[in-house]
Amino acid sequence: MRIGIDVGGTNTDAVLMDGERVVAAVKRSTTRDVTGGIVAALEGLRDQLLHDRPGAGSPRAAGGTDTATLSDVNAVMIGTTHFINALVEADRLAPTAAVRLGLPATSALPPFVDWPDALVEAVSGRGYLCHGGHEFDGRLISELDPDELRRTADDIRARGIRSVAVSSVFSPVNIEFEERAAEILAAELPGVPISLSHEIGRIGLLERENATIVNAALRELATGIVDGLAGAMAGLGITAPLYLSQNDGTLMDLEFARRYPVATFASGPTNSMRGAAALSGIGTCAVVDIGGTTSDIGILSGGFPREATTEVTVAGIRTNFRMPDVLSIGLGGGSRIHPDHGVGPDSVGYRLPEQALVFGGSTLTATDIAVAAGRAEIGDPSLVAHLDRSMVQAVLKRIADEVAEAVERMRTSPEPLPVVAVGGGSILLPDELPGCGTLHRPGNHSVANAIGAAIAQIGGEVDRIYTVAPGRRETVLDEARQEAVDRAIAGGAQPGSVRIVEFDEIPVPYLPGDATRIRVKAVGDLAIKELSTKGTGHA
Structure with missing residues (x-):
């Protein structure tokens, strides 16, 4: 059995599911701190189970769960608004430095250039321009300067900044400089979380950098929220693994959530669309989710939400x-x-x-x-x-x-x-x-x-530039597909359930060696049985 929870602007909903059957469902008012509403919803599930137990009220439908308790749960999935609320309210954000690798280019538009003033102030935003970066065809803009990065680290430390976002020009084409910069900064700033743009955003420097800064500003909060949710589960006697919903309809474990809290943004509409597909049996449709505050309209294709292609x-x-x-x-x-x-x-x-x-x-x-x-x-x-x-x-x-x-x-x-x-x-x-x-x-x-949220699956994704030599196209495509499948399985998916749900092959002009961007997404069912014995999982 598993519990699914989704936090909306008005209500926090929770369901207990046995396979595809809903055993119990409750709605509770969302609280300002979000966690309070989640705890109230879980308590509602517990009370409903106690009330419906034979001899204590209405009989439970047949199916082997008439003596179920929250301690019988194998996994808990939560779609939360904690992090996007913090950004919208400009509250609980860590002081953040944006380190951009691109000099002598990009200096005309420094980090935070298009941010609202209130949010720049909320994150104590400080931008640093350093040498490095690549052109769109892979050529160097300039070499990385380790001493320059160490001087930058000194200033970050002196200003009391507690999180760092690193962005390099065209890092989705070549991730080398971001990884090297992260190593240098981590050595100089022990304990300070570092977010890398190639792991978060796509082509488009300012937008990718912005997403990375947002993620970095939320890292500190993420640790507290994740620990708080885990403590709330334990306080209710739930020892099952806890997962958070991502905005692509898949799950992430607690460690992933600590590193990439920005991945929870818009998980609510995604959960609604996935739930609509499961309940209606219609995999390709328009979904209208009307909550207490807004109506969210999205398109499902093959049971998964259509992704935005623009900023x-x-x-x-x-x-x-x-x-x-x-x-x-x-x-x-x-x-x-x-x-x-x-x-x-x-x-x-x-x-x-x-x-x-x-x-x-x-x-x-x-x-x-x-x-x-x-x-x-x-x-x-x-x-x-x-x-x-x-x-x-x-x-x-x-x-x-x-x-x-x-x-x-x-x-x-x-x-x-x-x-x-x-x-x-x-x-x-x-x-x-x-x-x-x-x-x-x-x-x-x-x-x-x-x-x-309860039926969300484990995903594995590959999105990078490959060099496709003559006669090796099918081999490269198969390798990318297999890597996505392997990532899903490593994340806790049942091997036999993993399938490819998205595949894009886009030739990249101007890059040498028949460069092609290949994006593959694989998903599979959460391996509940394994979790009940191993007690852990990754996403």
């Missing part, structure tokens, strides 16, 4: 690391309803149980509209019985039209595309979505995000 802006910072292609609109169950029948984008968020009319509050929300229309049984329906019927229908039409427009914006072909609605706020949508046909709303749709 992604997070908290006002342009980045280019791996992210799902998601369109978010300010529409959810907690959205405020305005006099002109407008919905959101402002929301009462996690204060919905206090402020919505159906709970005795004074704010008219989308949830109140759903209850008034008879689409949901939440709170006290008599408190919204006075709402004008024409106004209720006008608001529901506005919601349906906005969601249908968002789905249309995400389409990339004229072919029919099924639409699956999940999330607690999906009750706001009609059975027929304008221009999209029948809406699929599967069972357990309200906790699809937690189910997506």
Whole structure:
């Protein structure tokens, strides 16, 4: 059995799953510190299991789990907003240095040049320009200068900076200088975490550098959060391995999370989309996840989210690391309803149980509209019985039209595309979505995000430049595929379950030796049986 948890802006959802069957599911309000909501959700699962145990209430459905407890869990998967919240709020970020290798080039646009001032201040941002880097065709810009890096380390130490991001021009083509710089800086700054851009971002210096700085600023927080989550699990008697969801629908273990907290960004929408695929049985579709604050619309292809191919802006910072292609609109169950029948984008968020009319509050929300229309049984329906019927229908039409427009914006072909609605706020949508046909709303749709976390798989990815000699193309491609499979298995995937889900082969012009960028992604099921005996895993 496994537990899946997903933290949203309004609710924290948790499910206990036995294989593909949902044994228990709960929703709890998200807390400001996030961890409190996670603990409350786990306690809700525990209480539900105790209540449903034979002799203590309603009987548990047959299937061998009628005496289950949280101590029987084999693995816990969490999709958390801890890290993106810290960035958005400009809070709990470590003082960070950005070391760029590229002189005499790139000096016109130094590190942090396009950052919001508040975030530069929050990370005590300090940029350093050093020699090094490569051209797009692999030629040197300049040689690395070890003494220059040691002087840089001296200044970093003197300023009390606690995390370092290293970026070299075109490091995805040649990683040599970043690795050498990391060795020198680590020797001079023992204990200071160092993030390397070629491990995080893609081609595009400023965006890749920005993503690396963000990751570095979160490293210190990651250690505290991961340790805190592990302690919370232990406090509830859960000794199973803990994993965090990544933004590509796969899992990472705690050590990986400490090194790459930025990989958790947008894991929530990813979990929802993966959960939608599992619940509906539709692997290629548009997914609409309506939560308490926003609606996230994404496209599934083969059961995995379509990735964004352009830069992604997070908290006002342009980045280019791996992210799902998601369109978010300010529409959810907690959205405020305005006099002109407008919905959101402002929301009462996690204060919905206090402020919505159906709970005795004074704010008219989308949830109140759903209850008034008879689409949901939440709170006290008599408190919204006075709402004008024409106004209720006008608001529901506005919601349906906005969601249908968002789905249309995400389409990339004229072919029919099924639409699956999940999330607690999906009750706001009609059975027929304008221009999209029948809406699929599967069972357990309200906790699809937690189910997506629970069923997440282990991934292995290869993304680098290969030299493809004449007559060796197939051999090189096979080697790349096998390496991705091996990485997934080493990460804890069941060997027989691993499959290739993405493959790209892109010739790189101007580079010598028939250079080709090959990107392969393999995924496989988490090896639960092995975990129960080994007690560890990697992602």
